[in-house]
Amino acid sequence: MFQKNSKTKLFLCILISLFWLTGCADPEVIDEISIMTGIGYDLDENKIKGTALYPSYLPEGTVENVTITAxxxxxxxxxxEMQRKSPNPLVTGSLEVVIFGKEFATEMGIFRIVDSLQRDPSVGARLYLIVSDGTAAEILNEQLGGEGTGEYLSSLIDHNIRVRDLPETNLHLFAFSYHQEGRDPYLPIMKRIGEKDITISGVAIFKKDKVIYEIPEDKMLYFKLLVDKYSKGSVSARNEEQESTMRVVDSNTNYIIEKKNGVVDKILIQIKIEAIVLEYSGKRLTQKEVEKLEKDFSDYIKRECTELLKTFQELKVDPAGIGREVKSVTYGFDIKKWEESQYPNVEITVEPDVTISETGVVE
Structure with a gap:
């Protein structure tokens, strides 16, 4: 009986303690805070210019985008400084995008910002990081979408990753590639076109935390085939007889590393691609024509991917993670030796294998 009463008293003490702890917590009422959905960083006369974006919900049900700069x-x-200018506390719990102006990302570097974001427990790892072709402020100051600019930009990135030519990217993946030996990070590039239009205009390749190269929009699919295990996107090819467009619905990449006297001699990158034909300007798409298209597209992808890899080797940057693959099969891997002397000179061959699985719509 005594033991039972002791347990009851202990339970009541814990319950009362929890009640008092809850009462001491600092509550955040939704109407009394400004929930940031986007932050931008630009270089302004060798200083950091920040732009905070948060939505203001109007009585009629519409959303007005508000920005604060410092x-x-x-x-x-x-x-x-932005907190001082805000009428309510700025919180990061619903942060969707962080945008770096191109000048900031090229000259100052972004690691300090990325590191602080990672340390903030309220920031999700799936936050999108973006490089702006221009300033971050000009994008965040746009009134975009019915649910606010931050939500609109996040959806734009997500859509282009899932069904277009943008490789998967977020805060976690950028930080992982940054810290990983044998792989360099990359981020999407956004560009403002016209009055209220924003587009994905390319991919920024980083060396450490600074932009060193930009992949243009028309080369993004080939880059995605090199860096993503599962790719979707479209590619067009033309010869003297016809023009055709295919859509990649699945892809898988495999590395074969050949060594000579313990040193990497050749690297073969095999890319298996499943695709469907979207457009074909010829008269009739017979089985013979399908096989010819498969070869034409394979040759075209091989050429484009090879050109990208040669550029990466010249710049000594490795967004495809070839060094990571070599490290996984090399005992006592020396990253400095690999980056400085081996990677720029190793022979890399790309071997695409395109299989067209559907042509019915064209026929």
């Missing part, structure tokens, strides 16, 4: 030498002080 400039300082230190990134954390930029946030403090």
């Amino acid at each position: 400039t300082n030498d230190i990134a954390r002080k930029v946030i403090i």
Whole structure:
């Protein structure tokens, strides 16, 4: 009986303690805070210019996008300055995008910002990082979409990853590639066109935390085939007889690494691609023509991917993660030796194998 009463008293004590702890917590009422959906960083006369974006919900049910800017030498002080200018506390719990102006990402580097985002427990790992072809402020100041600019930009990235030519990317993947030996990170590039139009205009390749190269829009699919295990996108090819467009519905990449006297001599990248024909300008798509298309597309993809890899080797940058693959099969892997002397000179061959699984719609 005594033991039972002791357990009851212990339970009541814990319950009362939890009640008091809950009462001491700092509540955040939704109407009394500004929930940031986007942050931008630009370079302004060698200082950091920050732009915070948050939605303001109007009585008629519409969303007005509000931005606050501040400039300082230190990134954390930029946030403090923006807090001072805001009528309500700025919180990051629903942050959708962080945009870096091209000049900022090229000259200053973005690691300090990425590191602080990773350390913030309220920021999700699937947050999208973006490089702006121009300033971050000009994109965040746009009134886009019915649910707010931050939500619109996040949906734009997500759509292009799932069904278009943009390889998968987010805060977690960028940070992982940044810290990983044998792979360099990359981010999508956004560009403002016209009055209220934003587009994905390419992919920014980073060396450490600075942009070193930009892949144009028309080369994005080939880059995606090299870096993503599962790719979707479209590609067109033309010869003297006809023009055709196919859509990639699945792809898989395999590396074969050949060594000579313990040193990597050749690397073969096999890319298996399943595709469907979207457009064909010839008269009739027979089985013979299908086989010819498969070869034409394979040759075209091989040429484009090879050109990209040669550029990466010249720049000593490795977004495809070839060094990571070599490390996985090399005992005592020396990353400095690989990056400086081996990677730029190793022979890399791309071997695409295109299989067209559907042609019925064209026929």
